[in-house]
Amino acid sequence: MANTSNRTLRLLSLLQSHRYWPGAELAERLDVSQRTLRRDVDRLRELGYPVEARRGVDGGYQLAAGAALPPLVIDDEEAVALAVGLQAAAQGPVDGIAEPSLRVLAKIVQVMPGRLRRRVEALRAMTVTGGWGGPARTDVDPDVLTSVALACRDTERLRFAYTAADGRRTERHVEPLRLVSLGRRWYLVAYDLDRADWRNLRVDRIADPAGTGARFRPRELPAADAAEFVRARLDAVPRSHRVEVLVDAPAAAVRERIGRWAAAEEAGPGRCRVRFTSDSLDWAALAVGAIGADFRVVHPPELVDLLRDWADRFHRASSVPPGRLTRAPVTSAGRTGRPDRR
CATH class of the missing domain: 3.30.70 (Alpha-Beta Plaits)
Incomplete structure (x- = not known):
């Protein structure tokens, strides 16, 4: 059984992640008795968390809305994801969001453990905003994103698996330069050592990035900056x-x-x-x-x-009056057929 302090934090995390917990299920998740669970809930109340209890056979617990926002308990992955989301919001087009997002991000980074602060600060320093409106999507794996950012900052060669648009999976060995948030996606601009050329790679298609320990001197990018490089490559993609x-x-x-x-x-x-x-x-x-x-x-x-x-x-x-709608013939191309007017 975990010690009392760790168990209390675990209880708070569970209550924050679920709107309502049946008492028996919550006690089972914590591996404690119902009596011990009640004592832990009382301890949270003493700390100022408004925990509501429902009695009876189907009784349980939930956090009520308080007059003030209590401290949140989040794990490492959630902390990085939150920082990534705030970074994206700060780059977004919604009026009044950028400045509060940056303030919250600064507060979160300040209280992060050193191992997390290093990853988040690397992401902030190594990301270039490419425009085209809207923040980059936040469904990219935060661990992948921050691992790539660290490699960019430390000028460390990187290996990872990459899945192309056609589903073909290849192994890449690159010298990472910058991350670019553009068109609601994240891109890595890197020099591909096996292909001896620059590449822009979608981060959501990168898996298992690992630093090799080998440092490199950054090469000259054939563009004014990383964002311009990605935009030029995307514009060159053939379209219909x-x-x-x-x-x-x-x-x-x-x-x-x-x-x-x-x-x-x-x-x-x-x-x-x-x-x-x-x-x-x-x-x-x-x-x-x-x-x-x-x-x-x-x-x-x-x-x-x-x-x-x-x-x-x-x-x-x-x-067409209501109730008089008739179905027009549809051609094989999916458009409504019309008589030949020739």
């Missing part, structure tokens, strides 16, 4: 359609709506030019429609045809 539209709205307003996956630049008073690539014209139509402003398609002409088809379909749908 390159879309360009003129929008009757300021570029700043458009970026707030679709800045995660499109570039908007001013094109005159109250007007901007929007460019992006897409594998699907249907998705492109949804994207420009989500802007919420009038626009004119510059390229490709196929998008104009699709929008006309959608406009006809939406007009028919809006003009």
